[in-house]
Amino acid sequence: MLKVKKLLSTRIGLLSFLLVCLWMKSMIAYFSVFNLRGVGTAEFILMIINPIGFTAICFTILLFIRRTSLFYLSVFAVSVLLNFLLYLNILYYREFTDFVTIDTLTGGAGVFQHGFDFGSVPVHLFDFVYWIDIVVVIILLLLKKIKFDSEYMKFSEAFGYLSVSMAVFGINLWFAEFNKHQLISRRAQSDKTYVVRYLGLGPWMLTDSYYTHVIDSQRKEANKNTIYKIKNYIQNNRYLAPNTKMYGIAKNRNLIIIHLESFQQDLIDRNIKGTDGKMHVVTPFLNSIYHSQSTYAFSNFFNQVGQGKTADAENMMETSTFGLPAGAFFAKYGSSQTFQAMPAILKQQEGYSSAVFHGNVGSFYNRLNTYKQMGYENFFDQSFYDNSSANMSPWGIKDKLLFRDSVPMLEQLQQPFYVKYLTVTNHLIYTMANEDKDPSFATVNSGDALVNKYFETAHYLDQSVQQFYDYLKKSGLYNKSVIVLYGDHYGISGSDLKAFAPYIGSSAKKFDSYDNTMLQRTPLMIDVPGHNDGRIIDTYAGEIDVMPTLEHLLGISNKDYIQFGQDIFSSGRKNFVALRNGGFVTPTLTLTSSHGSYYNTQTGVKILKMDSSEKKYAESVKNQVATLLSNSDKLNNENLLRFYHPKGFTKVNPKNYNYTVTATEKRLAHTNNYLAAKSNSLFSRNNDKSTLSDYTNDIPEVQNGQDVPKIK
Structure with a gap:
C-alpha cells in the first residue's frame, strides 16, 4: 500500500x-x-492494445505543464473527459446499439432529441467501475494520503514520454492499416465499428469529426438551383x-423484401458434385x-454497388440513387441526409x-440513423433477438432464427406493411456451425475453403x-403480399474466383475482367401470388431500377420524384446498365470499367477494333453513364433533396422515430390497442393470438432449446 501511495504521489x-x-x-x-x-488473432490483439497509445x-x-496546480487540474479534466467519452458511448450503445458521433452530440442524429429519454437511461449498478479510479484518487488527495508532486518534468524527459506514446499509437495505426487497408480513408466511411475495433473510441471521434467537417463544408457550397437541373434531366432522360x-397489379398488398446476402445469379439452378460423389x-x-x-x-439483373456493398444496394432499392464513388453513403451521409425514400x-x-429486420447491430453501416432519415417506423436489429452464442453467425443472428423470431414483431405491424429482411449467414467468410449444415447436402472439394463453404451457406439461406x-x-400473409427477393452483390471475388469458375461453367485459366463483370449478376424475383403470367425476363436492368418498378406495381406514380432508375416493365428504357465503376453492360456491348476494355456481351470476346458507328455508340453509352452517375453523386453529396418538395410529400422528421426495444414494444402494443377492432395487424386478425406456432421448429437451435424469441 505504501508503494502505491508513493507511486501516486509522482506525476x-x-x-x-x-x-x-x-x-x-x-x-x-x-x-x-x-x-x-x-475475427482472427490480429483483430483480437488490436482490440487489446488500441486504447493505450x-x-x-x-x-x-x-x-x-510545470505549475503544480495547473498540472493536477488538467489531469483531472482530461481524465474526466476521457472517462466521460467512454461512459457516454456505453450508455448510448445500451440504448441504441451504436457509437456516439459528432452528429449525435450536436443533435444531428438525435442523442439529445426525442428518442433519448434521460429518465430511462440504462444505468447499471456495475457502472461505478467506470468512475471508481477517479473517485479513489480524489478521496486520497483530499485525505492527503497521496501528495501533489511539485517537481515538474524536464522538457526532454516529457518529450521522451510523449514520443514513446506516439510511437505506440503509430504502430497501432500501422498494424491496423496493414490488417484493414484504407481503414481511415475507406472503412471509417463504411462502418464505424472497424475504427473502434482497430483504433479505439478517441480516434473514431477524431475521424468522425474530420469527415463531418468535410461534409458540412461541401454542403454549405451547394446551389439549390442545381436540383432543378437534375429534375429536368430526370424528366427528359430517365x-x-x-x-x-402491370400498373397497380399489387396495389394495397404487403411488400416483403428479402435481401439475399452475397447471392450471385450463378447459384440459381446450380448443381454441384459433392464430396460424396453425388450431384446436389x-x-x-x-x-x-x-x-x-x-x-x-x-436473368440479366446486375448489382451496381461500390465500396458500400450492402448499404449501396439498400440505398438504390430505397431511393433509386447510386452509392458514392468512395465510402458508404449510409455511413458518410445517412445521419443528416434528406431522403424521399420508399418507406416514407x-x-x-x-x-x-414499415420495418427492417436485421441480425446485425444497428450501428453497422449507420443504419440506426439512416433508417430514421428514410422514415422507417421500426428497425428490429440484433437487440431484439436472443444473442446467445449458439444463435449467432459471424455477422449476426442466423437466418433461420432471424425469420422465425421476427414473427412476434411482424404480426404486430399494421397491414399493408413494407418490410425488409437483411440476411447475414451467407456472408464472407461463409462460416456455419456443423449443426446448421444439411446432412443430405455435400459441398464441393475445390481446394479453396471459401468456395466450399459458400455453397453450404447459400444452401442454408x-x-x-x-x-x-x-x-x-x-399464416395467410402470402396471398396478401408481393415478395421481392434480390441479391445485393457478388459472393466470390479476387483470388477465389479461379477455384469458383469451374463450378459456374467458366474457365479458371481464361477468367478475365469480362467474366468478372458477368459475375455481377444477382437474382431479382418479384413474386405476385395469384398471378399466373410470371416468366423469366432477359431485360438488362440493375438495382437502381427496382424502386420505380415496385412503385408502379403498387399503383404509385413516381413522376414527381427524383429517381434515377427506370421501371423494368416500361417501354422506352435506356438499354444499358450503369456500373458504379463507370463501366456498363448492354445486350451487345460491355465496358468493364470507365478505363477498362470493351467486350461483346453475348460471346465474351474482347473487342480490339471498332468501326466508326461502333465507336460512336460506345462513346454515347459511356457518356450517358458518366452523366447518370455524376448527377446522382451531385444530388447526394450536396444533399440537394432538401431544396426539393414534390407535391404530396412531407419531409421526414427523424425525431419521430425511436428504435429502442422498450419504445418499440410500447408503440406496437399501443397502436393495436388503440385501433382495437379496426386494427389490421395479423395479430389482431388472429384474435390477439400469436402465429408463431405456424412456424416450423425444424431449426437446430429451437430443437435444442437454445433459442427463445426475445419479443413475445
Missing part, C-alpha cells in the same frame, strides 16, 4: 495509474457492452410512364420461386407501416427462405 505514477485503469475499463466495455468480436498521448502531453398492364442442387427452393408462374424473374412514400401515399415462405402461406 508519471499518477498518469500511469489512470492510464491502466482506463485501459481496463475499455476492455470491460469492448467485450461486455459493445460486444466487439475480433491514444490515451497515453493525451496524458503525456500534460507532462509539459422517367418512364408505367406499363398499363444448391438452392432448390429459390429455383422453384425463380421458375414459378407467379414470379417475374430477371408508401406511408404518405398508401398508409403503409435457401432453406431459411423456404421456412419463411411456408410460414407466410400458413
Whole structure:
C-alpha cells in the first residue's frame, strides 16, 4: 500500500495509474457492452492494445505543464473527459446499439432529441467501475494520503514520454492499416465499428469529426438551383410512364423484401458434385420461386454497388440513387441526409407501416440513423433477438432464427406493411456451425475453403427462405403480399474466383475482367401470388431500377420524384446498365470499367477494333453513364433533396422515430390497442393470438432449446 501511495504521489505514477485503469475499463466495455468480436488473432490483439497509445498521448502531453496546480487540474479534466467519452458511448450503445458521433452530440442524429429519454437511461449498478479510479484518487488527495508532486518534468524527459506514446499509437495505426487497408480513408466511411475495433473510441471521434467537417463544408457550397437541373434531366432522360398492364397489379398488398446476402445469379439452378460423389442442387427452393408462374424473374439483373456493398444496394432499392464513388453513403451521409425514400412514400401515399429486420447491430453501416432519415417506423436489429452464442453467425443472428423470431414483431405491424429482411449467414467468410449444415447436402472439394463453404451457406439461406415462405402461406400473409427477393452483390471475388469458375461453367485459366463483370449478376424475383403470367425476363436492368418498378406495381406514380432508375416493365428504357465503376453492360456491348476494355456481351470476346458507328455508340453509352452517375453523386453529396418538395410529400422528421426495444414494444402494443377492432395487424386478425406456432421448429437451435424469441 505504501508503494502505491508513493507511486501516486509522482506525476508519471499518477498518469500511469489512470492510464491502466482506463485501459481496463475499455476492455470491460469492448467485450461486455459493445460486444466487439475480433475475427482472427490480429483483430483480437488490436482490440487489446488500441486504447493505450491514444490515451497515453493525451496524458503525456500534460507532462509539459510545470505549475503544480495547473498540472493536477488538467489531469483531472482530461481524465474526466476521457472517462466521460467512454461512459457516454456505453450508455448510448445500451440504448441504441451504436457509437456516439459528432452528429449525435450536436443533435444531428438525435442523442439529445426525442428518442433519448434521460429518465430511462440504462444505468447499471456495475457502472461505478467506470468512475471508481477517479473517485479513489480524489478521496486520497483530499485525505492527503497521496501528495501533489511539485517537481515538474524536464522538457526532454516529457518529450521522451510523449514520443514513446506516439510511437505506440503509430504502430497501432500501422498494424491496423496493414490488417484493414484504407481503414481511415475507406472503412471509417463504411462502418464505424472497424475504427473502434482497430483504433479505439478517441480516434473514431477524431475521424468522425474530420469527415463531418468535410461534409458540412461541401454542403454549405451547394446551389439549390442545381436540383432543378437534375429534375429536368430526370424528366427528359430517365422517367418512364408505367406499363398499363402491370400498373397497380399489387396495389394495397404487403411488400416483403428479402435481401439475399452475397447471392450471385450463378447459384440459381446450380448443381454441384459433392464430396460424396453425388450431384446436389444448391438452392432448390429459390429455383422453384425463380421458375414459378407467379414470379417475374430477371436473368440479366446486375448489382451496381461500390465500396458500400450492402448499404449501396439498400440505398438504390430505397431511393433509386447510386452509392458514392468512395465510402458508404449510409455511413458518410445517412445521419443528416434528406431522403424521399420508399418507406416514407408508401406511408404518405398508401398508409403503409414499415420495418427492417436485421441480425446485425444497428450501428453497422449507420443504419440506426439512416433508417430514421428514410422514415422507417421500426428497425428490429440484433437487440431484439436472443444473442446467445449458439444463435449467432459471424455477422449476426442466423437466418433461420432471424425469420422465425421476427414473427412476434411482424404480426404486430399494421397491414399493408413494407418490410425488409437483411440476411447475414451467407456472408464472407461463409462460416456455419456443423449443426446448421444439411446432412443430405455435400459441398464441393475445390481446394479453396471459401468456395466450399459458400455453397453450404447459400444452401442454408435457401432453406431459411423456404421456412419463411411456408410460414407466410400458413399464416395467410402470402396471398396478401408481393415478395421481392434480390441479391445485393457478388459472393466470390479476387483470388477465389479461379477455384469458383469451374463450378459456374467458366474457365479458371481464361477468367478475365469480362467474366468478372458477368459475375455481377444477382437474382431479382418479384413474386405476385395469384398471378399466373410470371416468366423469366432477359431485360438488362440493375438495382437502381427496382424502386420505380415496385412503385408502379403498387399503383404509385413516381413522376414527381427524383429517381434515377427506370421501371423494368416500361417501354422506352435506356438499354444499358450503369456500373458504379463507370463501366456498363448492354445486350451487345460491355465496358468493364470507365478505363477498362470493351467486350461483346453475348460471346465474351474482347473487342480490339471498332468501326466508326461502333465507336460512336460506345462513346454515347459511356457518356450517358458518366452523366447518370455524376448527377446522382451531385444530388447526394450536396444533399440537394432538401431544396426539393414534390407535391404530396412531407419531409421526414427523424425525431419521430425511436428504435429502442422498450419504445418499440410500447408503440406496437399501443397502436393495436388503440385501433382495437379496426386494427389490421395479423395479430389482431388472429384474435390477439400469436402465429408463431405456424412456424416450423425444424431449426437446430429451437430443437435444442437454445433459442427463445426475445419479443413475445
